Amino acid sequence: TADTIGLTIDARKPGAVINKDIYGQFAEHLGTGIYEGMWVGPKSKIPNTKGWRNDVVGALKAMHVPLVRWPGGCFADEYHWKDGIGPREKRPVKVNTNWGGVEESNAVGTHEFFDLVDLLGADAYVNGNLGTGSAQEMSEWVEYLTSDSKSTLANLRRKNGRDKPFKVAYFAIGNEAWGCGGNMTPEHYADLYKNVETFLRAPQQYRPKMIASGGNDNDVSWSEVLSKQLKRQTDGISFHYYTIPTGKWEVKGAATGFPEKEWMSTMSNTLRMEDHIRKNSAAMDKNDPEKKLGLFVDEWGTWYDVEKGTNAGFLFQQNTLRDAVVAALNFNIFHAHADRVRMTNIAQMVNVLQSMIITDKDKMVLTPTYHAFEMYVPFQGAASLPLTLSNNPQYALDGASVPEISASAARGTDGKLYLALVNTNPAQAADVAINVPGQAIKAVKGRVLTAAAMDAHNTFQAPQAIKPAPFSATAVEGKLTVKIPAKAVIVVAVE
Numbered sequence: 001t002a003d004t005i006g007l008t009i010d011a012r013k014p015g016a017v018i019n020k021d022i023y024g025q026f027a028e029h030l031g032t033g034i035y036e037g038m039w040v041g042p043k044s045k046i047p048n049t050k051g052w053r054n055d056v057v058g059a060l061k062a063m064h065v066p067l068v069r070w071p072g073g074c075f076a077d078e079y080h081w082k083d084g085i086g087p088r089e090k091r092p093v094k095v096n097t098n099w100g101g102v103e104e105s106n107a108v109g110t111h112e113f114f115d116l117v118d119l120l121g122a123d124a125y126v127n128g129n130l131g132t133g134s135a136q137e138m139s140e141w142v143e144y145l146t147s148d149s150k151s152t153l154a155n156l157r158r159k160n161g162r163d164k165p166f167k168v169a170y171f172a173i174g175n176e177a178w179g180c181g182g183n184m185t186p187e188h189y190a191d192l193y194k195n196v197e198t199f200l201r202a203p204q205q206y207r208p209k210m211i212a213s214g215g216n217d218n219d220v221s222w223s224e225v226l227s228k229q230l231k232r233q234t235d236g237i238s239f240h241y242y243t244i245p246t247g248k249w250e251v252k253g254a255a256t257g258f259p260e261k262e263w264m265s266t267m268s269n270t271l272r273m274e275d276h277i278r279k280n281s282a283a284m285d286k287n288d289p290e291k292k293l294g295l296f297v298d299e300w301g302t303w304y305d306v307e308k309g310t311n312a313g314f315l316f317q318q319n320t321l322r323d324a325v326v327a328a329l330n331f332n333i334f335h336a337h338a339d340r341v342r343m344t345n346i347a348q349m350v351n352v353l354q355s356m357i358i359t360d361k362d363k364m365v366l367t368p369t370y371h372a373f374e375m376y377v378p379f380q381g382a383a384s385l386p387l388t389l390s391n392n393p394q395y396a397l398d399g400a401s402v403p404e405i406s407a408s409a410a411r412g413t414d415g416k417l418y419l420a421l422v423n424t425n426p427a428q429a430a431d432v433a434i435n436v437p438g439q440a441i442k443a444v445k446g447r448v449l450t451a452a453a454m455d456a457h458n459t460f461q462a463p464q465a466i467k468p469a470p471f472s473a474t475a476v477e478g479k480l481t482v483k484i485p486a487k488a489v490i491v492v493a494v495e
């Protein structure tokens with residue numbers, strides 16, 4: 001019909017591989033993100049393995065977490081790794097100055113973190129301390145983590161329970177150097193980075209990818225300066241962008257009970273990620289046309305006002321269908337830029353900002369964002385495929401508008417063709433006619449995530465209020481049209 005949207009996938013032209021690390025997570029020492037939410041200690045009544053909650057670890061494993069970034073965030077630039085090794089009862093208690101001024105017991109340190117990633121079957125991304133640390137402190141951490149020698153530090157690691165070096169996939173030198181990481185200029189940071197990186201020596205087979213901490217929001221100067229200055233000493237530059245409904249830090253907007261106006265502004269603000277990636281990639285292209293460097297979006301997601309009655313420093317917020325739609329829109333953007341965006345970390349994994357899981361004592365619930373991540377698993381390591389949308393209307397409200405449908409396709413590692421579709425319109429379903437030149441499509445089969453309310457969410461009383469449901473459509477007379485419900489995320493295999 002005239003209203004039908006056209007979607008053509010060119011399955012004959014696979015593009016860049018979607019790195020599994022695009023689906024990375026972030027676990028900072030912040031609020032109950034680590035303590036309580038994941039770490040309860042080996043003596044807890046809550047069933048755990050080496051101190052990590054079995055329920056939470058099991059759920060995270062089921063969503064195939066490929067990578068975890070730790071220990072911050074802003075926390076990283078005040079974290080001294082030697083506080084977090086050796087007998088736990090002897091570790092110093094510090095103040096978490098960034099996040100609520102609460103006590104930091106250092107119960108979770110290097111070995112505990114690697115227990116967690118081992119339990120998850122994930123890779124590790126360790127963020128070093130440039131702010132209050134030194135080249136020596138970081139260099140010793142890298143030696144402790146990666147040396148297979150009989151050096152004193154490597155032997156200390158053995159004494160603390162780990163014989164072989166840890167596998168560190170990524171190591172970042174500082175975080176948000178423009179802000180909480182030290183209020184620097186990109187030029188000053190670049191000089192410090194070059195100095196520190198020189199001394200981060202790891203055996204070749206254990207060498208992490210080195211990350212330079214980059215810019216945020218509209219500021220591309222960091223990508224410009226760092227891609228020029230650090231080309232030979234880094235594997236990539238990070239970038240942070242958070243989606244705030246009102247666009248204002250003072251009053252960000254509520255996680256639930258929001259008006260449609262804030263649904264719209266959340267959609268339009270999150271879609272700015274595309275423009276940010278384009279601009280940063282273009283800046284990097286000038287100095288790195290071969291795209292050797294990655295653009296690592298190592299913090300992204302929604303940031304709302306904290307829930308009433310909670311510690312403002314804990315960044316605790318509910319998570320609704322709107323968050324799942326935000327996640328899927330960002331995945332589609334990352335896939336389209338898979339040649340440059342090779343790793344990202346959503347903020348954050350448990351109980352903080354746009355989390356996968358919310359816990360309360362021994363209970364946990366999976367959020368709609370969890371379901372979006374888990375539905376998109378077939379895209380991990382898949383080859384992105386070009387697609388075109390035609391006749392795609394705008395969803396408009398009060399002068400603002402965004403494209404109604406966002407889509408992404410890829411050839412999975414299992415050889416199947418996968419398609420993800422998102423409908424940003426909270427009130428209207430959309431018909432999409434799917435066409436794969438050279439292939440007669442018989443059906444699409446997969447799952448849909450949607451609900452009646454824009455702010456549908458799971459609670460401890462109703463933990464399954466929103467979850468994916470089976471979804472399929474079959475071709476009629478060789479033509480396949482999919483009806484995408486309002487405010488929905490769909491992932492299907494195309495047969």
Ligand code: AHR
Pocket residue numbers: 028072073074075175176299347348353
């Ligand atoms: O994710 C919360 C905080 O946001 C991080 O610690 C910091 O890097 C960013 O400002």
